[in-house]
Amino acid sequence: NDTEAYLGKFLTAKETQFLHIGKIGMEPLFSLLLQVFALTKMPFFVFLAFCYLIIFGALWLLMYKKVDYPMLAFIVYIGFSFFVFNISGLRQSLAMSIGIFGYLVIEANWFKKKVLNYIIFGVLLVIAFLIHNSAFILVALPFLMLLKIEKKWLLVIIPAILFFLYVLAGYIFEFVFFYIVSGDTYAPGSFGGGFTVWFYLGILV
Numbered sequence: 682n683d684t685e686a687y688l689g690k691f692l693t694a695k696e697t698q699f700l701h702i703g704k705i706g707m708e709p710l711f712s713l714l715l716q717v718f719a720l721t722k723m724p725f726f727v728f729l730a731f732c733y734l735i736i737f738g739a740l741w742l743l744m745y746k747k748v749d750y751p752m753l754a755f756i757v758y759i760g761f762s763f764f765v766f767n768i769s770g771l772r773q774s775l776a777m778s779i780g781i782f783g784y785l786v787i788e789a790n791w792f793k794k795k796v797l798n799y800i801i802f803g804v805l806l807v808i809a810f811l812i813h814n815s816a817f818i819l820v821a822l823p824f825l826m827l828l829k830i831e832k833k834w835l836l837v838i839i840p841a842i843l844f845f846l847y848v849l850a851g852y853i854f855e856f857v858f859f860y861i862v863s864g865d866t867y868a869p870g871s872f873g874g875g876f877t878v879w880f881y882l883g884i885l886v
Contacts, residue, residue, distance in 0.1 A: 710808065732774075742782075
């Protein structure tokens with residue numbers, strides 16, 4: 682799984698000269714973070730613990746500020762998506778957690794001058810992107826925050842979007858790419874996550 686792949690990259694980072702992150706083969710800031718822990722003789726689990734501290738810190742802060750029953754939300758999150766999203770998608774989780782901090786800066790208006798809040802959000806967005814390029818989708822966040830949608834409509838809109846993205850769009854896009862474009866045998870579920878992220882971004886726009 683992905684955790685084993687990260688362990689392999691961690692071991693590679695131990696044998697790599699500092700700042701020569703190209704050999705690690707991941708996004709630059711994540712590779713640098715990996716290398717810092719590896720070259721300072723830290724165990725791999727300490728690196729994971731540091732990442733999870735940021736991830737769960739952001740999630741808990743978001744739940745505490747925006748959810749009426751944060752502990753219930755946290756339990757539901759752990760029960761349904763902890764392994765799939767956080768353990769198997771460490772870079773994505775870390776990038777998105779930094780995006781959460783950016784959202785909270787805008788939402789709370791930390792500075793009287795709104796432009797400063799957006800500048801901080803932009804800086805955090807760049808940091809998140811250098812950890813995993815899927816964070817580019819966070820560019821849409823400030824605009825989505827301006828939308829005013831009643832909660833009753835969310836019960837219809839969100840399931841419809843999820844159904845389209847995960848059930849219809851994935852298989853349709855895989856069929857088009859593998860069977861029509863490349864001429865390969867159609868293989869559902871084999872399409873790469875990176876391409877899928879950009880496809881979803883196109884749908885969002």
